[in-house]
Amino acid sequence: MTLTHDAPPSASTAERPPRAKRIRTLVGWLVVAALVIGGAVLMLRVAVSAPAWRDALDPEGAGDTGAMALAEILRDQGVEVNVYRSRTEARAAIDDDTTLVMANPVSLSDDGVNELIEPADRVVFLSAGTHLLALLDMGDSAPGSSEAVTARCDVPEFAKTGSIRPDRLFSPTDGVEGCFGDSDAAAVLVDDEDGVRRSVVDGARLFSNAYLAENGNAALGLALLGQTDKVAWYVPSYDDTDIEAESPETLGSMTPDWLTPAILLLLLAGVAAALWRGRRFGPLVAETLPVTVRASETMHGRARLTAKAADSAHAAEALRDGSRRRLARRLGLAVTATPDEIADAASDRLRIPRGTLQTLLAGPLPADDPSLILFARQLTELETSIDASRTMPDTHTEDPRDR
Structure with missing residues (x-):
């Protein structure tokens, strides 16, 4: 059995690939340089040979309008x-x-x-x-x-x-x-x-x-x-030309020379004062209010004042106004609905004759406390009936008297 060994590559063979790569790179750069130089020469020739733009009837104008x-x-x-x-x-x-x-x-x-x-x-x-x-x-x-x-x-x-x-x-x-x-x-x-x-x-x-x-x-x-x-x-x-154009007067031309430096000085002084005083204020501190007034206390207070003044009509008007707003919302009416529109819608919902609720929602107000209590009870019953009608199924049958 005979063993054979490959001969090691010579030095010239090992250097051949890097040298060929360097030659290709050099040729590429030469091509790029030639293109750049050629483009520059072409642009220069075009710029030199291109006729300059002249006005009409210019004796040195070579265009159609020149002379x-x-x-x-x-x-x-x-x-x-x-x-x-x-x-x-x-x-x-x-x-x-x-x-x-x-x-x-x-x-x-x-x-x-x-x-x-x-x-x-x-x-x-x-x-x-x-x-x-x-x-x-x-x-x-x-x-x-x-x-x-x-x-x-x-x-x-x-x-x-x-x-x-x-x-x-x-x-x-x-x-x-x-x-x-x-x-x-x-x-x-x-x-x-x-x-x-x-x-x-x-x-x-x-x-x-x-x-x-x-x-x-x-x-x-x-x-x-x-x-x-x-x-x-x-x-x-x-x-x-010998025509001297007169520029119109502007705000800047009419302003004195000392005004702009004075304004800048005032601005700088204001900024400096803000920085000087701002550093003394310190961070904001959250302070707890000393007294908390509940809404129920306000309501009771106003009620006691109304009772002390014996103003039943004013109290009835406040109760009716709140009831009308709640009824309008429950009946699907606009906030700006009139009392007559609310009364008609409530009558339709409760299946009662029209005009029954006009007196309650738009009629005269009570003048004494017993009438006020009855008036408030009627408003509460009306709101309760409207709420109940929204949850009950519609079992109403046509009444011959409605025809």
Whole structure:
């Protein structure tokens, strides 16, 4: 018989499983790190490449409501377009060969608007509200349809514009030229006075990126904004407003500065006093009453007073009131049942003629002690009869006299 022994595992074989486990763990962490880094890079690229949100008719807005397309067309025609978001910088950039362009400056006060447009020889408002039209004294809003219209005015820049479909029409005042419409309602208002031209048009639909290629919209934009070598395009915003809002007076603003510290000091003093005095009171102690008065003693005392006063009617009324309350409860009536209702219910229960008990429960009260004793005995007998009728079976047969 030959004995064989298994050879002991070598050192390399014993170390192989732990090393493979470490390699798998390392590969897993590398995969996780690669996913995290890839996600971060992707998010960064999306954040960098995503267009920033801009307001309507913003020359740097690439969305449907922006006006980047019009700004690029002007640059292709050799016009230098500079975008300003500060009214101070926009005003400083205006010279004799510059057209100032802006949407309705609702974030500026009347003085701020006048100060901004004062040095400009050509000003184009791409949108306007009723207040701005009144400030410029150029007209008012007018009703009208969005049918295609041509210039129909003497402004030479609009001779080759073609037709447009305006979204809003204006009614020009005296001395203001109305184009693309008629004398009552026009899409473009032009005011030439003392060598200064001010134009108003609602360009939200005409000059936005989504509609610039329709009809003669692009030609109209070039005619309005491309007559000078430079365009100073001001973008109004509430970050650049000169309107100072006045906050309404509140209770806090009208309160003196010393009142709040005084109230806090009084509260602290009250808390300190409560803690100081509260520790002197000690725990509550239960005290036994020196005298205990039983209810029966109270009843007997009131009875003796009534007997001493010889007030039989008062005593009878107290007895009848208690009896009526007990009878109402035993007869299943409400607490607010009248004496007549109690008497009728008791008569039905005892099978006696109706009206027999009205005198007892609602009639005149006894005037002397013998009558009081008889009255109390009758009330007791009535209550006893009602109790007995509740436990006895109903063996009553119809009496011919009840018919």
